[in-house]
Amino acid sequence: MYCERCHRLTEEEVCPECGKRSLRPVKEDDPCFVLSTGQIWADMICDVLNQNGIPFLKQGRMGAGMAMLTGIPLETYSLYVPYSHFEQAKEIADSLIAEPGSEEDGATEEEAFEPDEEAEEEEEEE
Ligand SMILES: [Zn+2]
Numbered sequence: 001m002y003c004e005r006c007h008r009l010t011e012e013e014v015c016p017e018c019g020k021r022s023l024r025p026v027k028e029d030d031p032c033f034v035l036s037t038g039q040i041w042a043d044m045i046c047d048v049l050n051q052n053g054i055p056f057l058k059q060g061r062m063g064a065g066m067a068m069l070t071g072i073p074l075e076t077y078s079l080y081v082p083y084s085h086f087e088q089a090k091e092i093a094d095s096l097i098a099e100p101g102s103e104e105d106g107a108t109e110e111e112a113f114e115p116d117e118e119a120e121e122e123e124e125e126e
Helices: 038-049 064-070 081-096
Strands: 031-038 055-061 076-082
Touching: 031 038, 031 081, 038 055, 038 076, 038 081
Parallel strands: none
Antiparallel strands: 031 076, 055 076
C-alpha cells in the first residue's frame, strides 16, 4: 500500500510513519520514499541514479526555521523515485550505503568519496 502523505510504501494497512489509515495501492508513477540521508550521500546516490537513468526527486527536509532552532546547518535530504524504479533505486542506495569501511563518524569524510568511476587503474592489489 502507499501513503499519499509520506510517499511511503508499506505492507501494512496503516502507514507506519504517520498512522494514516486510508492507504491506497501504489501506482507506477507515484513518488516513493527511498531514504533520507545527509547531503554527501544524497549527492552520491543521485549521481548513480542519474547514471542509471532513474528519475528522482530530492527534497531538503530541514527548513530555515528548523536550522535556526537546532543551530546545525546540516540538511537532510529525502529521495523519492517513481514506484516503477523503486526497487532499482533502493538497491542502489543500499549498496552504496552498505559499503564496508565507511564508518559514520562525522562530516570529515568528504574527500574519501569518489563517485566518479574513472578509468585510471592504479594497481594496488598487493
Ligand atoms: Zn504516512
